[in-house]
Amino acid sequence: SVFRPFLCSNSIAMPTIGVKRDLLFEALGRTYTDEQFEELCFDFGLELDEVTSEKLMLTKEQSEKRAEDASEAIIYKIEVPANRYDLLCVEGLVRGILIFQDKMVPPRYEAIRGKERLVIRKETSGVRPHAVAAILRDITFSQESYESFIELQEKLHQTICRKRALVAIGTHDLDAIEGPFSYEALPPDSIRFKPLNQTEEFTATELMEFYKTDSHLRHYLHIIKDEPLYPVIYDRNRVVLSMPPIINGDRSKIHLGTKNVFIECTATDLNKAKIVLDTIVTMFSQYCAKPFVVEAVEVEQPDGSVILHPELPYREEFITATEINKKVGIEESSAKLASLLSRMCLVSEPMRDGKTIKVEIPPTRADVIHGCDIVEDAAIAYGFNNVKMTIPKTNTIAAQFPLNHLTDLLRNGLAHAGFTEVLTFALCSRDDVATFLNKKIEDVPAVHIENPKTVEFQVARTTLLPGLLKTISCNRNLALPIKVFEISDVVYQESSKDVGARNERWLCAVNYNRAPGFEVVHGLLDRIMELLEVAPGKEKDAEGYFIKATDDSAYFDGRCAEVICGGKRVGILGVLHPSVVRKFDLPMPCSALEISVEEFL
Numbered sequence: 001s002v003f004r005p006f007l008c009s010n011s012i013a014m015p016t017i018g019v020k021r022d023l024l025f026e027a028l029g030r031t032y033t034d035e036q037f038e039e040l041c042f043d044f045g046l047e048l049d050e051v052t053s054e055k056l057m058l059t060k061e062q063s064e065k066r067a068e069d070a071s072e073a074i075i076y077k078i079e080v081p082a083n084r085y086d087l088l089c090v091e092g093l094v095r096g097i098l099i100f101q102d103k104m105v106p107p108r109y110e111a112i113r114g115k116e117r118l119v120i121r122k123e124t125s126g127v128r129p130h131a132v133a134a135i136l137r138d139i140t141f142s143q144e145s146y147e148s149f150i151e152l153q154e155k156l157h158q159t160i161c162r163k164r165a166l167v168a169i170g171t172h173d174l175d176a177i178e179g180p181f182s183y184e185a186l187p188p189d190s191i192r193f194k195p196l197n198q199t200e201e202f203t204a205t206e207l208m209e210f211y212k213t214d215s216h217l218r219h220y221l222h223i224i225k226d227e228p229l230y231p232v233i234y235d236r237n238r239v240v241l242s243m244p245p246i247i248n249g250d251r252s253k254i255h256l257g258t259k260n261v262f263i264e265c266t267a268t269d270l271n272k273a274k275i276v277l278d279t280i281v282t283m284f285s286q287y288c289a290k291p292f293v294v295e296a297v298e299v300e301q302p303d304g305s306v307i308l309h310p311e312l313p314y315r316e317e318f319i320t321a322t323e324i325n326k327k328v329g330i331e332e333s334s335a336k337l338a339s340l341l342s343r344m345c346l347v348s349e350p351m352r353d354g355k356t357i358k359v360e361i362p363p364t365r366a367d368v369i370h371g372c373d374i375v376e377d378a379a380i381a382y383g384f385n386n387v388k389m390t391i392p393k394t395n396t397i398a399a400q401f402p403l404n405h406l407t408d409l410l411r412n413g414l415a416h417a418g419f420t421e422v423l424t425f426a427l428c429s430r431d432d433v434a435t436f437l438n439k440k441i442e443d444v445p446a447v448h449i450e451n452p453k454t455v456e457f458q459v460a461r462t463t464l465l466p467g468l469l470k471t472i473s474c475n476r477n478l479a480l481p482i483k484v485f486e487i488s489d490v491v492y493q494e495s496s497k498d499v500g501a502r503n504e505r506w507l508c509a510v511n512y513n514r515a516p517g518f519e520v521v522h523g524l525l526d527r528i529m530e531l532l533e534v535a536p537g538k539e540k541d542a543e544g545y546f547i548k549a550t551d552d553s554a555y556f557d558g559r560c561a562e563v564i565c566g567g568k569r570v571g572i573l574g575v576l577h578p579s580v581v582r583k584f585d586l587p588m589p590c591s592a593l594e595i596s597v598e599e600f601l
Contacts, residue, residue: 014079015159016049017151019090021074023144027094029103041078044100045380046087050077083367085160085279086345089152091145092283092364100343100381107292109282109363111312114295116179118233118264122302123185127224128168128231128244130270131183132277132309133297135174136261138289146256149284156276164220167267167276168245170233172252174260177235183266185229193240195247204230204243211246220245231266262297275366277310282364312363319371320355327372328379329387340381341374402601403505407487410507410597413531417524419485419509424467426489427457432466436583438553445493447501460491460501464508465554465592469584472512476586481513483520487597505597507571512590516575518559521593522547525563525573532600534565542567554580555592563595571595 025031032040038048055070078093086092098104111134118133141149153169161167188204195207202210208225211217223245224230233241240249244266254261263280267273281294288294296308321334332340334350338357341348346368347360361368368374379387400408411421427449434441446459461467464486472482487507494502507528511520529536529545537544547561552572560574573593581590 014082015088015155016077016079017088017090017093017155018075018077019093020144021051021076024076024090024094027090028097037076040097043380043383044097045081047079048076049079051075052077081367082159085156085275085366086283086364088155088159088279089148089283091148091286092279095286096345099345102343106342106345106347106362107286109285109292109294109312111294111296111308111310113308114297116174116181116262116295117298117300117306118179118181118183119300120302121182121184123229124183124231124266125302127185127227127229128266128268130267130273131233131264132267132270132273132299133181133262133264134277134281134310135295135297136263136281136285136288137295138259139261139284139287140289141256141258141287143256145284145287152280152283156279160272160276164245165223166269166272167265168242169276169280170242170244170248170264170266171254172241172248172262172264173254173258174262175258177239177241177252177262178237180236181241181262181264182234182236183231183264184234185231187228188230191230191232191240191243193243194250195243196250196253198250204232207243207246217246233264233266274309274311278312278363278366281310282312282362310363314363315361317359317361317368317371317374318351318356319359319374321350321357322355323371324357324375324378327375328382329390330382332382337378340378343381344377346374346377403598406601407505407597410487410528410531413528414485414487414507414509414524417527419483419524422468422471422484422486423488424464424471424486425457426461426491428459428461428466429455430458432470433459433462436466437463437580438577447491447493462490462492463594464488464490464506465510465594466584468508468510468592469581469586469590472510472590473585476512476588480588481511481517481520483509483511485509507593507595507597509593510590511592512586512588514588516556516559516589517591518573518575521573521591525571525593525595528595529565534600539564545570547573553577565599568599570599 034051041048052075053072054075055072058070080087087096095104099106114135116135118131120131153171156169157164161169191204192201194201208221211221230243232243235241239251241252241264242248263277265273265277285292285294294310294312296310298306299309300306321332321337324337325331334354334357338348338350341357341359345362345365348357350357359374415421430441433446434444444462446462448459449457452458468484468486471484475482485508487505489503490506491501491503493500509521509524511517535544537546539546539548543566545563545565548564550560550562550572551557552560554577555574556577560572562569563571563573571594574591576590576592
């Protein structure tokens with residue numbers, strides 16, 4: 001029998017951008033075969049994930065009939081690093097590749113002071129306290145660049161903005177509105193406007209109901225739905241620009257002919273908002289009458305202070321050639337390394353001492369935080385395949401960790417005893433380790449996740465038992481008995497540790513049958529001790545093992561025992577309490593055994 005997982009994995013994929021091949025090659029100034037472009041992507045630290053077309057994608061996702069009129073133009077799907085926000089659009093991708101190939105000099109981004117102002121009211125502090133803004137003046141869109149502009153916003157929303165929870169982007173036709181602008185927080189019933197692409201006005205309360213079934217916007221409603229005040233941006237004539245993070249107003253919507261774009265970002269995280277704004281304006285200011293020049297907006301804070309955004313900061317970092325050479329495994333001069341870094345948009349120059357390199361971090365490279373990020377870019381520019389393989393200077397003999405070796409031996413032993421091994425998640429819900437086991441969460445030394453994505457992943461498990469019971473629950477239609485085990489780490493709070501927690505390796509086995517089968521887990525305990533060469537003993541013995549009656553809220557009264565070895569409690573076994581079994585949707589009884597493996601090293 002094959003066991004089904006009791007939970008679906010929420011794997012996080014790297015961001016992928018789809019670029020039309022012909023437009024990409026036109027911008028790069030030459031054509032490539034698929035193999036050549038794949039190699040170029042690898043050299044630049046990217047991956048060509050798929051070569052497809054709109055027609056192929058629709059055929060795969062829907063049907064051939066739906067794809068009949070779709071374009072057959074080739075699309076490259078390129079996977080980019082999660083923190084390289086400057087590569088999430090074709091403009092940034094082309095710019096980065098051309099600079100990497102020494103076909104383009106890194107542009108110098110500049111923010112000039114404008115006349116527009118955005119005033120933040122103090123009421124916004126309770127919902128989305130931060131706002132930044134900028135203007136792309138005298139911009140000219142083509143159909144392709146306009147589509148890329150919209151797509152970049154969506155990519156940013158899904159990545160750094162965390163689905164608009166941290167930052168929400170609004171773009172507006174500046175010629176359709178009039179500053180100064182006001183960022184406020186008002187009761188939802190007092191906000192009324194015509195939302196984007198709609199023909200009638202709604203109050204904010206009505207909008208939340210209206211978009212409840214919208215396939216796209218319904219995913220963002222929860223961010224402000226239960227707030228007493230909703231954020232809203234007005235112009236001087238009380239025209240609504242947007243109600244972040246849900247929808248923009250229809251009056252200020254941009255279009256292909258828009259010449260002046262007002263960009264506002266509201267946020268709960270100011271640093272993220274700055275990065276998002278910098279990314280958008282640096283990528284698309286190339287289409288302005290003055291390329292790479294952005295008009296800054298005065299943002300008045302609730303305390304009356306005024307800050308200009310975007311800041312477009314350049315900063316300098318210093319790193320030695322020795323550090324780069326040592327970490328990458330190469331021997332290059334500081335001048336050569338500076339040249340390599342400049343190809344990665346990090347304009348660099350060697351200092352007079354011949355050892356230190358001055359590296360300028362542009363506003364597009366928010367991913368460069370530490371020296372190791374600079375080293376990584378140097379390695380990419382040098383070429384991983386060009387790093388020579390060498391024999392390590394330190395001779396070591398590899399060996400398996402004793403704990404892992406013992407774990408593997410026990411796995412084989414339990415499998416030979418007729419138990420099936422399962423692997424469950426290290427994270428679980430608070431109920432799993434507390435309520436479902438008849439315990440209080442306050443009494444469980446669990447490590448809590450500060451901002452859990454789902455209720456299934458709220459704490460690190462303190463016992464393997466819930467995972468096994470969930471696995472059995474998902475497979476209870478299989479033939480009886482179901483006998484499963486797992487040997488994995490659990491996590492406990494530990495204030496004396498530098499990280500505040502410690503891992504401990506445990507073994508847990510569960511027998512599920514029409515009868516509880518205490519004798520099954522007792523027999524398994526004896527077999528485990530035999531494998532560990534631990535002889536049976538008595539309570540007065542200093543050596544050996546024995547079981548002693550005990551009470552535990554997860555186990556049936558009078559049918560629970562602790563395992564004592566060397567005078568120390570190392571585990572517990574018994575028949576699970578009926579209420580525990582019912583909470584995991586199991587109609588038949590279970591017996592379980594839990595033992596600490598580390599005690600036998």
